[in-house]
Amino acid sequence: MEKRLPGTTIVAAMDVPGQRERAPLGGDSPRAAFAVSAADWFVVVATEPGVTLVAEPGHVFNWLISGSERSVLLDTGMGIADVAAAIEPHAERPVSVVNSHVHFDHVGGNHLFADVAAHELAPARIAAGCDLDHVEAYRRIAPGFRASFERLRDADRDGWFVLGPEEEVRDWPAPEIEAQGWTFDPPPPVGSLVDGDVIDLGDRSLRVLHTPGHAAEHICLLDERAGLLWAQEQAYYGPQLLYLDGSDVTAYARSARRLAVELAGSIRAVYVAHCLRPAVPPRFLVELADAAEEVAAGEAQLAPVTEMFGERVLEADYGHFSIQVPAVETPAER
Numbered sequence: 001m002e003k004r005l006p007g008t009t010i011v012a013a014m015d016v017p018g019q020r021e022r023a024p025l026g027g028d029s030p031r032a033a034f035a036v037s038a039a040d041w042f043v044v045v046a047t048e049p050g051v052t053l054v055a056e057p058g059h060v061f062n063w064l065i066s067g068s069e070r071s072v073l074l075d076t077g078m079g080i081a082d083v084a085a086a087i088e089p090h091a092e093r094p095v096s097v098v099n100s101h102v103h104f105d106h107v108g109g110n111h112l113f114a115d116v117a118a119h120e121l122a123p124a125r126i127a128a129g130c131d132l133d134h135v136e137a138y139r140r141i142a143p144g145f146r147a148s149f150e151r152l153r154d155a156d157r158d159g160w161f162v163l164g165p166e167e168e169v170r171d172w173p174a175p176e177i178e179a180q181g182w183t184f185d186p187p188p189p190v191g192s193l194v195d196g197d198v199i200d201l202g203d204r205s206l207r208v209l210h211t212p213g214h215a216a217e218h219i220c221l222l223d224e225r226a227g228l229l230w231a232q233e234q235a236y237y238g239p240q241l242l243y244l245d246g247s248d249v250t251a252y253a254r255s256a257r258r259l260a261v262e263l264a265g266s267i268r269a270v271y272v273a274h275c276l277r278p279a280v281p282p283r284f285l286v287e288l289a290d291a292a293e294e295v296a297a298g299e300a301q302l303a304p305v306t307e308m309f310g311e312r313v314l315e316a317d318y319g320h321f322s323i324q325v326p327a328v329e330t331p332a333e334r
């Protein structure tokens with residue numbers, strides 16, 4: 001892929017007329033059909049003009065970011081339903097996809113779009129598999145999300161009322177997935193992004209910030225003028241997964257501090273990818289940087305826990321978020 005200097009304005013790669021090519025319906029492709037209709041799976045809601053949350057509630061948040069000339073869809077989700085159909089009424093044409101990183105839950109609809117860009121390290125990560133060893137684990141645990149969410153909702157009705165209509169959990173379509181499978185085979189991205197690139201959407205531009213840590217290819221998008229950061233899996237209220245293949249807690253701490261320092265006082269919202277809260281306050285970037293540095297320096301209190309996929313890891317618990325790192329292998333466990 002062509003090498004570019006940071007600061008390049010991406011226009012050519014985004015200028016693909018007929019912005020997406022649908023996978024053939026009813027053909028031989030295992031991705032010919034989706035488990036659930038877009039209407040039954042996504043919650044698509046504007047959070048402010050030009051910013052649309054494309055939620056797979058309880059699973060992952062994708063974002064449609066629009067300017068006067070074009071839209072970017074940041075991440076394409078889990079591949080359970082047709083994300084292109086979900087965004088169709090809300091998007092400026094043409095639509096280009098940008099992947100925050102290439103784990104399975106962010107690339108599930110990539111094949112629906114002709115114009116997909118990701119960090120320059122992404123193709124190698126796609127070739128190595130998109131964290132696919134966790135797909136089976138996710139399939140195993142996702143049916144249990146409903147019961148857990150019902151407990152939260154019951155407690156919420158005791159008088160807390162933090163849950164709005166968007167704070168939902170979509171039921172796992174187990175029979176449909178059983179019948180037609182759930183596979184990931186994202187085509188190689190056509191666009192290669194590096195830190196400092198600017199994506200021009202007309203009256204809005206997005207700067208690419210390379211934030212390795214959770215994944216080596218992870219990027220955030222920054223709209224400096226609007227004061228918005230899309231942090232995706234770099235920052236959210238919940239467990240920060242830094243024990244995966246390709247994760248690096250030292251790099252993560254450096255990325256977290258960079259965001260906290262560079263964006264201090266200049267952003268008003270941080271949009272994210274996971275758990276029930278789609279936006280966190282900018283001050284969280286500082287909390288996260290402090291915590292991540294503590295963990296990276298070996299100064300945090302770490303406790304052994306079983307993480308969401310059933311793996312034994314070490315966790316530093318900060319209340320509304322935690323940082324999970326690989327368990328130290330003892331000779332007996334080898």
Ligand SMILES: [Zn+2]
Nearest residue numbers: 101103214233
């Ligand atoms: Zn991820």
